Amino acid sequence: MLSLGIVTVSDRAATGVYVDQSGPAIRDVFTRWLGEPFTEAYRLVPDEQPLIEAALRELADEVRCHIIVTTGGTGPAPRDVTPEATVAVCDRLLPGFGEQMRAESLKSVATAILSRQTAGTRGGALIINLPGKPAAIEECLRAVWGAMPYCVELIGGPRFTSSSAAPRPYRPA
Template sequence: MLTLGIVTISDRASSGVYDDRSGPAIRDVCSRWLATPWTDAYRLVPDEQPAIEAALRELADEVRCSLIVTTGGTGPAPRDVTPEATVAVCDRLLPGFGEAMRAESLKSVPTAILSRQIAGTRGASLIINLPGKPGAIEECLRAVWPAVPYCVELLGGPRLQFTDAAPRSHRPQST
């Protein structure tokens, strides 16, 4: 079974000003794409680096999520600190994830170049930062999804299976 960490980073949603729509958007995409049985561990935190770091550490180290997906806090505004928090907790960064997501988003949104989403690993967890806009979540996940299952396996996680709706994943052939 896969345990999926979902972390929404938003001052306003965490204080109850509005409902979080981004975390549920991640859950929706995964519900449509994952055939592997899974459960999620959801966290809603403000745009504060210590709170983001604590949530990522807990989900990786205690809950043992194989995949942690964050949403929000990836722009250039002063309170957008998700990438900094992710860098602080990761053992290794995977810059290709951010590059692929930005390249895909730039096809439809010129300001996507301002996005600073990244990905990395902490122990046996893959952490992927997504933008906070619900509509961008599927677009960005689609750009990196082909590499997600292999990365999860390389980190010791479960072999993920997918529905026909999911982007085709890639696993290198054994030599």
């Protein structure tokens, strides 16, 4: 069974200034797009690199999530450190994920070029950074979904299926 980790990175949500909407938006996409049940682990952390790194390590190494999706902290502001935390914990980077998500987002918003989201692997976990704006979550996941199932298999995770609502995944013949 696929295990999903969701990490919302937000000072304001972590302190209760507002309710996290991005983490639930990720859960909603996976609920609609996966063709089978999955388990989920959720973390809400402030924009602090050591805390983001700790959450990613825990979800990859202890919880053994196959996919970890972060939301927030990918912009150019000084406290936006999610990409740095992701790079620090990953064994291998997958720059094509960030490139594809930005290319897709640029079709609808000019400021997408400011996004620094990235992706990589840590052991058997695929880690993907998404922007913090709930409206951008499905758009960015749609841009990379085709590669995600095969990537998870290549790093030792389970083969999982997509529902008819999801973009068609790539698998070699």
